Amino acid sequence: MNRGSHMVRAFDEDLRFLSSKIATMGGHAERMVSDAVRALVNSDAGLAESVIAADAVLDDAERDIDDKAVLIIARRQPMAQDLREIIGAIRISADLERVGDLGKNIAKRASAVADKSQPVRLYRGLEALADLALAQLKEVLDAYASRSVDRLVYVRDRDEQIDVMYTSMFRELLTYMMEDPRNITACTHLLFCAKNIERIGDHATNIAETIFYISTGKQMPLERPKDDEANAVIVDQPE
């Protein structure tokens, strides 16, 4: 291996480009999800519009990352960790792009439930669910920044919390629909929103797995060191 030092520097620059694009995408995706949920809860049509518009940023960034990644691979033929870094960026950007789509979809439903005749409780539940998903997203993107993998294995556990919470919301929404058929349309939208949020959590888990792979070259272990907390529901979601 004797690449000139300017080669190394140029390659560093390439990787920097990728990671800074990921950061941009991450920041936008986080913002879109939280704004979309806020638009939904507050029936804020203007905010919903801006979320829908922001999705283009993610689409563009994903394309930039793909193009750049292909170029880097072709030009520099990286190996091992460097290659993982690049493939990882492609995978993470695909997940973030999906997160953006899901956020956009939530925003689109904001106007459909704008009359807000549904009980406050439902919106509270949705917010709590979104906060769980956002916390996951933040955790994995922070891990991408720090490259520390120790906490990533717990992301998958917390994804189960999201599933439990989603199931609880699902039942509650069904109950409302059965109580009064007039609730059906709005509740169906809320149901899809909850489903979207649950899937955002899944994408966060994917990203966790990708980061683990980038840093270690291994798949994230399915079994984690037992914490005696396996069967319990961790009640620590922000309100």
Next chain:
Amino acid sequence: MNDNAGNRQPSRWTQKLSEARQTLVAVFLVLAVMVVLEPRLLAAAIAGFLLVAGVAALARSSRWPTGKNQGLQGTSADTKELLPARLLADALDDPMVIFDREMDIVFANKAAILAFGELTPGMALPLKFRAPEMVELVARVIRDGRASLQEYHERVPIERWYQVSAAAVDRAGGLFLLAFSDRGELRRIEKMRSDFIANASHELRTPLASISGFIETLGGPARNDPAAQKKFLVIMKAQTDRMARLIDDLLSLSRLEMKPYSRPDKLVDIRDIVSGVVRSLENLATEQGISVEEHYPDGRLEVPGDRDELIQVFENLLSNAYKYAQSGKRVVVSIERRKSDGADAIAVSIQDFGQGIPREHIPRITERFYRVDVETSRVQKGTGLGLSIVKHILTRHRGKLLVESEVGKGSTFTVVLPERGDLT
């Protein structure tokens, strides 16, 4: 050939930092201007100045230490010049981050690490502060030499608001400072007020309506009926008690909400607290016909914590077990050491053998005013705020509440408290 930031940092920094030394005067001027414009930043500005002075001193002796314990390895001569800067920066309550032209973090004070988690030198700033307006702020300060952001808001894991000022500390060498000042108090007061109106008015209306109903009856149909009067007064007393409890709990909750992440630092003895709470609730246990078993291990069982708040946590959990799981006749309180998220922790479990909580309710019982069965809670003098208070206190302690429950068999509430408070 990896993008190993750590390896190429030192020389670049050393160079930059020695440039920094030559521009200390300029730095001082910049900071002085900042202070004039924003008096709240005085402390940050002084620390920033001393920090640059300190690292410049280090650069002069060209002994830039690598690795984690930067700044603590110099000779005593360096140490004298260097330590006060870092110590000062670390003593600040306000988060402060210094970064370079490449947007890589050079230094973050303790408050910053406490507030935002890992911020290691060499980490790219925009990877950590990803919010579009923050990225923009950083780009702007590099371009213009100063910039500020009225509001930086983080929603998870704890909701926080900051005003952020950014300034070039040393434009030639390319060092920049981000100073955060907490705006959370204001926002939390606003939020609390609207929450209070939304929740409390609703909760207070029921007892209030009942009392006013009885007042009418006392003045009308029951005017000449002493027996009925006596009965109604008892009920009215119960209703005012309920309102008083509600207000007490709401006040506790709002006090906690005002300081959600100021972390307790005194060590407290968990065994002491838990057994104390069991003693203090002996009457309730007897009243409900419940026998209590206690299992505590030997040895040191200390965590960083606030004694009064932890007492409140265990009082709430234990009284819930006595009230809602009466049918089990037995409650087991135990303490054990365990690992939680990979760190040493102490777990306190309160296990009952009552009717349990249906699974779909579990994730939601810490929400304000959420009860599985409103009527039972009311009969048991509940407010629906107990577990919400518990959750807030545990958040502050970086702790967790785990709930396992099976309908018909009982529930176990476990409080997990990290043994070391400095872990995020």
